[in-house]
Amino acid sequence: MAGQDEGPAGETPGSGQTHSLPGATFLPFGFAIGVALILIGVVVSWPVFWIGCAVAVLFGLLWVADVVRGGRLPAPRPRPAHDDDDGERFGRDKFLEMSTLGIGALIGGAVTAPVVGFAIAPTFIGQGDDDVDLGPIENYPEGEFRVVTFMSKPEQGQVSTRTVFIRNNGFADGTPSFTIISNRCVHLGCPTQPGGPTSADEAVEVETSSGTVRLIPTLPASFVCPCHGGSYDIEGNRTAGPPVRALDRYTFKIADGNLVLGERYSVGTVEGTGASARIAAYDVYDPGQHVDGPTQWMYPLTPNMGR
Amino acid sequence: MGAPYRRRHARRRQAEAAMLAPVNWVEERSGLVGGIRYFLFRNVPSDISWAQTLGSAALTAFIVQAVTGVILAMYYKPDPDKAYESIQFITNELTWGWLVRGMHRWGASVFIILLFLHMGRVFLFGAYKYPRELNWLIGVGLLALGMLEGFTGYLLPWDQTSYWATVVGINIQASGPFVGPFLANVLRGGAEIGSETLARFYAIHMLLIPGGLIGLIGLHLYLVMRLGVTSPPWSRKAAGRKRDPEAETRRQGLVEPRSRRGWRSGR
Numbered sequence: 001m002a003g004q005d006e007g008p009a010g011e012t013p014g015s016g017q018t019h020s021l022p023g024a025t026f027l028p029f030g031f032a033i034g035v036a037l038i039l040i041g042v043v044v045s046w047p048v049f050w051i052g053c054a055v056a057v058l059f060g061l062l063w064v065a066d067v068v069r070g071g072r073l074p075a076p077r078p079r080p081a082h083d084d085d086d087g088e089r090f091g092r093d094k095f096l097e098m099s100t101l102g103i104g105a106l107i108g109g110a111v112t113a114p115v116v117g118f119a120i121a122p123t124f125i126g127q128g129d130d131d132v133d134l135g136p137i138e139n140y141p142e143g144e145f146r147v148v149t150f151m152s153k154p155e156q157g158q159v160s161t162r163t164v165f166i167r168n169n170g171f172a173d174g175t176p177s178f179t180i181i182s183n184r185c186v187h188l189g190c191p192t193q194p195g196g197p198t199s200a201d202e203a204v205e206v207e208t209s210s211g212t213v214r215l216i217p218t219l220p221a222s223f224v225c226p227c228h229g230g231s232y233d234i235e236g237n238r239t240a241g242p243p244v245r246a247l248d249r250y251t252f253k254i255a256d257g258n259l260v261l262g263e264r265y266s267v268g269t270v271e272g273t274g275a276s277a278r279i280a281a282y283d284v285y286d287p288g289q290h291v292d293g294p295t296q297w298m299y300p301l302t303p304n305m306g307r
Numbered sequence: 308m309g310a311p312y313r314r315r316h317a318r319r320r321q322a323e324a325a326m327l328a329p330v331n332w333v334e335e336r337s338g339l340v341g342g343i344r345y346f347l348f349r350n351v352p353s354d355i356s357w358a359q360t361l362g363s364a365a366l367t368a369f370i371v372q373a374v375t376g377v378i379l380a381m382y383y384k385p386d387p388d389k390a391y392e393s394i395q396f397i398t399n400e401l402t403w404g405w406l407v408r409g410m411h412r413w414g415a416s417v418f419i420i421l422l423f424l425h426m427g428r429v430f431l432f433g434a435y436k437y438p439r440e441l442n443w444l445i446g447v448g449l450l451a452l453g454m455l456e457g458f459t460g461y462l463l464p465w466d467q468t469s470y471w472a473t474v475v476g477i478n479i480q481a482s483g484p485f486v487g488p489f490l491a492n493v494l495r496g497g498a499e500i501g502s503e504t505l506a507r508f509y510a511i512h513m514l515l516i517p518g519g520l521i522g523l524i525g526l527h528l529y530l531v532m533r534l535g536v537t538s539p540p541w542s543r544k545a546a547g548r549k550r551d552p553e554a555e556t557r558r559q560g561l562v563e564p565r566s567r568r569g570w571r572s573g574r
């Protein structure tokens with residue numbers, strides 16, 4: 001069977017022409033149908049998924065077998081007889097060849113290590129939020145929203161500017177309660193705006209240990225995103241448009257009478273309001289990523305380590 | 308009357324020889340001149356048209372981007388506090404800065420448009436078929452890198468449009484299943500767009516991707532040279548090498564309808 005596919009050209013020495021035309025076969029179509037069933041099954045029903053797996057594996061194997069057995073791949077060339085080796089099983093040239101390749105691989109590895117360690121790994125490690133001092137809690141009257149703008153990493157400057165919506169909920173069981181909602185739309189990350197009057201001329205600027213914090217009173221009935229029309233109620237639940245979950249929130253603590261912002265976390269839905277709200281909280285995810293429902297399985301791992 | 312003419316002729320030959328001397332010097336030591344002639348003065352099918360110049364047009368657009376990009380890099384500062392100002396300085400203060408920046412900015416769109424036109428011509432002419440499939444695949448790589456070049460370059464002016472467009476763009480690809488979130492962190496240089504992101508995009512935009520593009524363009528042109536340019540589909544002349552008749556028979560059936568053969572042989 002070797003050489004069965006080489007035409008007359010194969011007999012002329014030196015004309016190394018090989019043809020790799022695919023033959024006429026229905027097997028790839030079977031494979032494609034299997035893959036289609038898998039995709040449909042993921043959405044519609046698991047039995048269809050497993051049937052798709054079976055079909056794809058079956059036709060895939062048959063296809064591979066067909067390609068290999070049918071001689072569609074060029075037949076391996078017979079190894080040339082060693083006419084130049086005079087009894088040496090592992091000649092000097094072979095040794096030099098192998099050591100050149102080996103040293104080359106070592107050097108290549110030595111170059112790859114810093115690429116991975118220096119350009120890629122740091123982007124996953126230590127990605128937590130720093131605490132931010134948002135000033136005395138007296139600036140946050142009970143039951144009112146404030147649009148609060150601050151620098152999340154003052155040493156990075158303007159680029160770390162973030163905005164949150166903060167509402168003082170009063171006390172729940174004797175401990176202070178704040179609702180702190182990130183303004184970043186969870187569709188694709190544009191800044192949402194309060195849907196209601198915002199009094200920019202009543203803005204207050206507070207100097208804190210984290211730099212200047214700016215508070216603007218607002219009376220939102222909703223939060224709306226200018227980019228693609230995502231809308232949320234005042235607890236951050238999605239009410240319309242493309243977002244896939246509720247707006248992200250922040251943890252907080254009170255230190256020396258100041259409100260201190262903690263870490264951002266993602267939210268599925270919020271039931272109830274204010275201090276009595278029940279929040280379905282998750283690790284922080286980027287906008288556009290589902291945290292609940294079947295589609296959450298598309299994001300099994302979050303890349304942010306060491307928070 | 309004959310003598311002065313012959314003398315002038317001889318003088319001219321002398322001048323020519325003097326001019327060619329350096330070229331010959333290089334050729335004798337490298338064979339490069341012959342190589343370049345071999346590359347530039349290939350035979351092409353006699354019935355090709357302007358459509359086949361789109362690839363060269365894309366190449367020209369790429370060279371314009373490379374040259375203007377190098378000049379912009381002399382004045383641009385990839386620092387979050389200075390990037391916007393340096394762009395304003397290039398546009399409003401520097402002599403002809405507006406021109407070079409304009410060429411780079413509009414040329415970027417021209418390059419992408421030419422890529423699509425070139426790809427369309429290859430597709431409509433069926434020029435992606437055997438034995439040029441590999442060149443189509445290399446072309447897909449070129450298109451992807453070209454679009455990435457546009458995406459990374461868009462952030463560099465560091466104004467509101469570019470910032471928010473990049474936020475949205477990175478989040479789109481972060482929502483890709485499984486690997487999306489990881490690719491997003493690598494692109495941003497962390498969990499959020501921060502002080503690292505601009506320099507990172509700059510390095511990707513001016514070093515990483517152009518390097519890849521140059522390498523792939525080299526491969527692409529090597530294959531164009533090796534395989535030749537396809538005749539148009541309406542051509543009466545068959546292009547390329549003769550096929551293995553056995554393989555041709557196997558192509559009947561699902562892959563190639565029988566009637567195609569008659570059409571192909573010019574009936």
Ligand code: HEM
Nearest residue numbers: 359362363365366426434435442443446447449450536537
């Ligand atoms: C930087 C981008 C590119 C450059 C500089 C480039 C350049 C060229 C040149 C100069 C040719 C010679 C024939 C002609 O001009 O039509 C060519 C042919 C070809 N290109 Fe491109 N190209 C690029 C991108 C692409 C893309 C995006 C595709 C498709 C996905 C593609 C697929 C092909 C194919 C299949 C041929 C062979 C056509 C034939 O032999 O008739 N190229 N390319």
